[in-house]
Amino acid sequence: MSETTTDTGLDLDPGLGEAGVLGEGSGLGTALTTAYSDALADVYDDIYPAAPEIAEYLSTLTKPGASVLELGVGTGRVALPLADQGFEVHGVETSAAMLARLAEKDPEGRITPVHGDLVQLDLGRTFDVVLAPFNVMCCAMTVDEQIAMIHAIARNTAPDGHVVIETFDPSDHHVQRKADVTTRPAGGRGVVIESLEVLPASQNMLLNSTLFLDGAAPKSSSTVMRYLWPSEIDLLAAIARLELVGRYSGWQEQPFDGGDSRKMCVSVFRPLA
Ligand SMILES: C[S@@+](CC[C@H](N)C(=O)[O-])C[C@H]1O[C@@H](n2cnc3c(N)ncnc32)[C@H](O)[C@@H]1O
Incomplete structure (x- = not known):
C-alpha cells in the first residue's frame, strides 16, 4: 500500500481476514x-x-x-x-x-x-x-x-x-433461468470463464470466474451482487x-x-x- 494512502479512520479489513473470517462490522x-x-x-x-x-x-x-x-x-x-x-x-x-x-x-x-x-x-x-x-x-x-x-x-x-x-x-438477466456463461480473453495470458446465475426474487447474482492463465492450473473465485433497476436507483x-x-x-x-x-x-x- 502506498504511503500516500488516505487514513479514513475506517475498518481497513472490510472483508475476509487472512483466515477467511468475516471482520467484525463488515457487510457480507x-x-x-x-x-x-x-x-x-x-x-x-x-x-x-x-x-x-x-x-x-x-x-x-x-x-x-x-x-x-x-x-x-x-x-x-x-x-x-x-x-x-x-x-x-x-x-x-x-x-x-x-x-x-x-x-x-x-x-x-x-x-x-x-x-x-x-x-x-x-x-x-x-x-x-x-x-x-x-x-x-x-x-x-x-x-x-x-x-x-x-x-x-x-x-x-x-x-x-x-x-x-x-x-x-x-432486463435480460432478470428473466434468465439458466447460468449465462461468457468467455473473456485475457490478452495473451489465457481466458477467464464467467458463469452468472440469477435469483430474481432477491435480485442477487452469483458470479463465478475461473481463471485459465499463463499455463497454470485453473483458479476459481466467486462473488454475489445485487442488481438495480433504474427506478430503484431513483x-x-x-x-x-x-x-x-x-x-x-x-x-x-x-x-x-x-x-x-x-x-x-x-x-x-x-x-x-
Ligand atoms: C467492477 S469493479 C470496477 C473498477 C473500476 N471502477 C473500473 O471501472 O474498472 C468494482 C470495484 O469496486 C470495488 N468495490 C466493491 N464494493 C466496494 C466497497 N464496498 N467499498 C470499496 N470498494 C468496493 C471492487 O473491489 C472493485 O475493484
Missing part, C-alpha cells in the same frame, strides 16, 4: 467483493480496456480541475484517464490487491487512494463529482448495503456537485435527497430506453437544495 457483500477483487486484480487490466470516455464525459459535466471521488477505483481503468484530463482524483477501494495494481500504474501518485469500504465512507470533505462506474453499486448484496452506499455518496458530494452512477440494465437517490437530472445508455448521452442488457445505464443526479 463487501467481504465477498474484496476476496473476489483480490483474486482478479492481477488479470483485471487484461480483460477490461481503459475507459477514457468517462473522463471525456465528466469534462462536459463539471469544471476543469474539479475534484472527483471514484467509488471502487480498482486498478485505475477510469481514474487514470481522469487524472490525464486534469481532475483531482481520489479513489476508494476495498481490495488491497487492486490498489497495489493502481500504485504500480500510478508511480507519480496522481490518484489519492483510500483503502476502505465505501458503504461506511465519510472523508470529512465533499467532491465536485462522486462517480460510481461499472456496476460498483451492484457489488452490494442487500438493499440495506445499497441504502448505506447512497448515503455515503450523498454525504461526500458538494451541494452544487454531481453524482454519476453507471450500472448494467438488468428511489435510493430520493432517500438521500438526490434528484435525477439525466439518464443515458452511454457516455455520449445516448437515450436510455431500457430493456436491453447489452447497454449500460448512466444516471446523473444533483443534491436537492
